[in-house]
Amino acid sequence: MTPTGPGGVFARIDRGVLGPPGGTRPSLTVHVGSCAVLLSPEESRRALYGPRRDAVLGAAVWRQAVAEARGEPRNTDGAGRLLVVWLALPGLYRHLHRILRLWRQVDRADLEAEAVLAVLAALDAADPDGPDPGGRLVKDAVNRMWAYAKRVTREIPVVDIGAFAEARDATVPSEERPLPPGGWEVHITPPPRREGLYATLRFAEPHPRQGGRRTATRLPDLVFRARRHEEADLIGTLVLRPAGARR
Template sequence: MTATGPGGVFTRIDQGVLGLPGGAWPSLTVHVGSCAVLLSPEESRRALYGPRRDAVLGAAVWRQAVTQARREPPNGDGTGRLLVVWLALPGLYRNLHRILRLWRIDRADLEAEAVLAVLAALDVADPDGPDTGGRMIKEAVNQMWAYAKSVTREVPVVDVGAFAESRNATASLEERALPPEGWELHITPPPRREGLYATLRFAEPCPRQGGRRTGTRLPDLVFRARRHEEADLIGTLVLRPAGARR
């Protein structure tokens, strides 16, 4: 039987069904023809998925398990519903691992989606219908794939409005860190159809020699901000002494 991840939903269900002291989980009384067979949870699983599985016995297992689960009172302990989910788990592993190989999805979330789908299918399942267990497993498999595809389509994006507001906010001279007697370079992009643009500001200290400004860094600052003749226009350039009024 395929092992599940440590601490995952499937593992907890396995522990809930098989971890009771003394194997106290109730067995299924399965009727096949005129015979009544008492099966433990492990024997019920082997009847469904084992190498010597019998289609007739497997249908009887699903019929009895679903019937008992549907008869549980709303305020019951839920053992019958949990047993149905546990019996469905082996039918989910193959697609679970296929999805996890294709996409980086949280396994616990994927397992939870599958369990919820089995329980939802159980609420409308017909115990005497054809392939009752297969229908519930198919619903869970479809839900896993649907969840995986929806998650992979979700692309995290920045809050554009808040980002633009922050970029366009004008800080006071006291709030701005200005190099003493340096230069400020402002590049204002042209308006865009989306209405979002922000002024880029670079500050550069002005070297001094003998108490006078040399200006040797100014050509380098402008050169680094220049536009290649074949490139698109990114905005207008304004150069002013640091702290000068705009």
């Protein structure tokens, strides 16, 4: 599980909206009846999620925030859209932590990114004057987080069959194989056939030693195993040379 940190998407949105101490912050002017109220970001959140939240004021906050974000030109810094996402975050945390407790293989950073994308996508289709526009944004983001988490947990890692077969079938070229010191090499070259080319077969046989001195080799046995019967088809020519000698 990805721990909470300053590099998370939600944390970056917090910094983007609240800014440094003493910096300029976005504000909302909401209308409740005949009164116009100027709210800071924190005051807007308290109107939505605070212990003394006012349903009428909260509806006005969502209506104004969504309207300003929807009417924001695309070539601006997107402060209005960022504020809407920031206002939706408290409605996502409970589901975020629940998902992370249920499935530890789900990455928190990816889950946060999915939620933000869902809020922005829902914002593009939101109606500021419709019923509960903020609730719809939060609901779409929650549904997308759960759908993403369930999709990730269903993914089963599989073996890379191609890489496994390549590693299994890999062979060391004959010229790279270590040669037995003082031994012999047997090269069998098949005759040309219509079906195509046939590779040379190579066998290496070391000279046996006894008491530090070289004894008789088993080379006759090796040649005997490679011989052909007089009536059998020719399978190739056989060449004997000391191991490592020039061909």
